[in-house]
């Protein structure tokens with residue numbers, strides 16, 4: 001064990017085991033379940049070789065694809081042997097599957113999280129039974145196909161058609177234009193054999209809007225395309241090298257009537273279209289997916305901060321007055337950057353876990369959302385869209401900052417930070433572009449303001465929490481957030497009103513004139529949600545030292561937001577004065593020193609194995625340089641003492657030159 005990292009662990013006031021149990025309870029519901037799952041994880045990683053032992057980041061795309069494919073199947077088999085469903089939300093956390101796959105995703109994520117979920121939520125009882133029996137007796141890999149070359153965000157703009165033929169009682173699927181070709185769906189290129197396809201339903205030349213269809217892409221015998229289906233990989237992208245994102249073109253693809261998921265709208269054999277339920281259910285499906293994504297984004301963030309904090313404790317650089325090179329974690333600028341990331345990770349951890357539990361609870365008590373009230377769905381949609389956007393915005397921002405905080409070695413694939421940045425980057429776009437999502441949240445907030453109702457979620461723990469000393473400690477900060485929220489929303493509403501009624505803009509134009517501010521209010525709303533969830537969880541920590549460490553960390557989070565993210569609006573709207581702002585900065589600098597004492601143990605508390613991190617810089621024992629050098633030696637460029645580049649290019653080049661000079 002590296003002596004510096006050991007010293008950090010010994011000097012901390014945090015009780016590591018207690019903190020692990022505390023986080024485990026929040027993540028998995030109870031300490032018993034947490035230990036069960038950690039035991040499962042350890043058994044899994046002893047049975048299935050993790051990618052960190054496969055020289056993974058030195059491999060080519062084909063090799064990475066095969067490794068992830070094989071290991072995804074092995075993981076599924078292992079879970080089956082242990083009577084655990086791969087759909088279980090407990091399993092779909094990076095901490096468990098990530099012990100084998102690191103930050104890589106299992107190849108069948110969309111099968112469980114989108115294909116099966118869509119069938120379960122949007123299918124009739126008969127359809128659910130039918131498709132489950134097909135899934136159970138065949139090797140089915142499903143995906144979710146919506147986006148087209150021409151349209152992603154604007155779902156109503158999709159051009160793929162499903163035209164009903166009364167005579168044959170079939171739908172005929174077509175991508176009639178270049179822009180209607182499906183593009184981006186995960187695993188649709190070469191892996192998946194079934195898909196949920198979102199297409200415009202046409203009956204007798206009338207457009208009935210976008211509906212969901214189950215479509216077979218490849219046959220189950222030899223994996224060849226079904227008639228009229230063309231799929232392929234879209235080529236290299238910014239990350240996700242081991243996954244095939246696909247293009248899909250349908251040309252007169254015939255599917256039976258049964259294949260339109262008909263819980264909310266159905267087509268009768270004679271071609272009559274009937275709405276049989278609320279289309280709100282379509283949105284409810286997104287809630288689960290988005291909540292899961294918030295957890296996933298938070299896991300990525302926790303991996304990247306674990307790497308950055310551990311490396312900062314081990315790395316020494318630049319001599320001090322005594323001629324000693326300090327650990328880089330000593331430098332205030334280093335602390336300022338990595339502790340913002342650390343405090344954000346904890347705050348978002350509390351918020352995303354609350355959201356996941358809350359949405360699963362709503363799903364259970366509303367009979368798979370069938371009985372959910374539109375007002376409740378509106379609230380949940382607003383917070384889940386906003387939190388997904390802010391989770392990935394933060395994840396990308398801080399993963400990049402964490403990379404910079406690791407200097408040159410952070411830029412090596414050995415750091416493990418590169419795929420995290422790439423995945424965070426993609427997460428800002430898929431499942432809804434972050435700006436578009438924040439604007440959806442803002443639209444809800446504006447509507448609430450216009451109706452004079454509170455947009456904030458009501459928490460069952462609120463009244464109890466308000467009695468606590470922790471709440472009283474944070475009350476002044478809370479007041480700043482609430483005052484800022486009220487002033488900002490009334491400013492935006494007033495501006496919208498005057499743009500329409502005084503300047504004569506249409507509502508559409510006025511909206512676009514206010515979108516920068518609308519994004520700001522949506523972010524603030526998410527922050528308020530995060531504060532409630534964090535305070536509630538920190539208050540439930542019964543270990544005095546641990547609660548104190550979390551309180552310091554959380555105060556730091558709040559101070560960063562006040563002095564950095566929201567400071568312009570806070571000062572402009574005179575929510576606090578310049579002296580108060582100066583005091584907040586001073587307090588922040590003081591807290592950096594306090595958090596520094598516990599930083600290593602606070603990241604140890606995430607309980608990641610080295611195989612989760614896949615990082616030479618983030619290894620638990622802090623023996624960074626040995627691992628970096630091993631990684632370098634394993635580069636595929638080093639397989640031969642003399643590389644083919646010399647033999648095939650330079651050597652004949654010189655030979656030709658020599659010959660010419662002799663002529």
Ligand SMILES: Cc1cc2nc3c(=O)[nH]c(=O)nc-3n(C[C@H](O)[C@H](O)[C@H](O)COP(=O)(O)OP(=O)(O)OC[C@H]3O[C@@H](n4cnc5c(N)ncnc54)[C@H](O)[C@@H]3O)c2cc1C
Pocket residue numbers: 110144145146147150151152153154183184185186240245426429430431432433434435436439
């Ligand atoms: C890694 C990855 C995996 C994916 N997986 C899948 C999948 O499995 N299945 C699938 O169907 N799709 C998938 N997608 C596609 C993804 O869902 C879309 O890319 C996403 O919804 C954004 O749509 P777009 O690409 O059309 O962006 P656009 O909507 O064209 O956005 C471009 C820019 O315009 C801005 N913009 C757009 N509309 C507005 C507006 N109304 N107001 C203000 N600004 C606006 C956006 O903020 C953005 O900056 C995936 C994408 C990626 C990157």
